Amino acid sequence: MEAVGGQFFRRRSLSIVAVFLVFVIANALAGGYVGFDFVASIADIPAGIAWMASNFVPSVESFEKIGQILSSLGSTVLVSIAASCTAAALAFVFAVLGSRSVGIGGPVSVAVRAIASLFRNIPVVAWAFILLFSFKQSEFTGFFALFLTSFGYLTRCYLESIDEVSGGSVEALRATGAGYFPIVAQAVVPMSITSVISWVLYMIETNIRDATLIGILTGTGIGFVFDLYYKSFRYDIAGLVIVMIVIAVIVCEAVSNYVRRQII
Incomplete structure (x- = not known):
C-alpha cells in the first residue's frame, strides 16, 4: 500500500515538474520570438516605480x-x-x-x-x-x-x-x-x-x-x-x-x- 502511494506521489511530482518545464520553455520561446528580455524588464522595475512615485503623486494644485x-x-x-x-x-x-x-x-x-x-x-x-x-x-x-x-x-x-x-x-x-x-x-x-x-x-x-x-x-x-x-x-x-x-x-x-x- 505504501509502495502504491509512493508511486502516485512520485508520478504527480514528475507531472508538476514537467508542466513547469513546459511553461518555462514556452515562455522563453515566446519571449525570444517577440524580443522580450525578461531579465532587463525585472531590472527596470525599480526605476519605473520611482518614476511613477515622483510623477503620479497628486499635488495640492491637482x-x-x-x-x-x-x-x-x-x-x-x-x-x-x-x-x-x-x-x-x-x-x-x-x-x-x-x-x-x-x-x-x-x-x-x-x-x-x-x-x-x-x-x-x-x-x-x-x-x-x-x-x-x-x-x-x-x-x-x-x-x-x-x-x-x-x-x-x-x-x-x-x-x-x-x-x-x-x-x-x-x-x-x-x-x-x-x-x-x-x-x-x-x-x-x-x-x-x-x-x-x-x-x-x-x-x-x-x-x-x-x-x-x-x-x-x-x-x-x-x-x-x-x-x-x-x-x-x-x-x-x-x-x-x-x-x-x-x-x-x-x-x-x-x-x-x-x-x-x-x-x-
Whole structure:
C-alpha cells in the first residue's frame, strides 16, 4: 500500500515538474520570438516605480480639478450601471428562452447561445472601435459597447444558472399541469434570482473598470479626463484620477459584497 502511494506521489511530482518545464520553455520561446528580455524588464522595475512615485503623486494644485473629476467619474459609474442593468434584463429573457429546462428549444436555443457567444467573445474595446464608426464619440457609444459585452456575458451566465437550479422545480410544476409563464414565474425566477443579482453586481464592477478605457476611446467620462491630463503632461492630476477610480471600484465592490451577503 505504501509502495502504491509512493508511486502516485512520485508520478504527480514528475507531472508538476514537467508542466513547469513546459511553461518555462514556452515562455522563453515566446519571449525570444517577440524580443522580450525578461531579465532587463525585472531590472527596470525599480526605476519605473520611482518614476511613477515622483510623477503620479497628486499635488495640492491637482485637487483644484476634483469637481471635474468627480463629475466625470459619476457619469462613468452611471453609464456602467445603466449598461449592466439593461443588459441583465434582456439577458435574462433570452436565457429563459434559450434554456434547456424551460426554453423554447430547437433553433431558438441554438440562436441564443450563438448570439451570447459572439457578443461575449468580442472584447469591449473592439466593440467600441466598431461602434465609433456609426455613433462617433458620444456617451451612447460607450453605453452600447458595455451593453453588448455585458449582454453576451450575462446571457451565458444566466443560461448556466437556470439550467442548474430549476430542473426539479420545473418538472414538478409541469406534472401539476402548470403553463409556461407560471413555471417561469414560480420556478425559474425564485430559484435563480440570487444568482442573477450576484452576476449583475459583478458586471457593474467590471464595467466601471472597462468604462475608463472606453472613455479614452469615445472621449467621454473619466477616461477622457485621464487621457486629457496625461497627454498634457499633468501627471499629478492624472494620478488623482487614478486614485479616484480605485476608490470608486473599491466602494462598488464593498457595496456589492454587502448586498451578496444579504441575499445569499
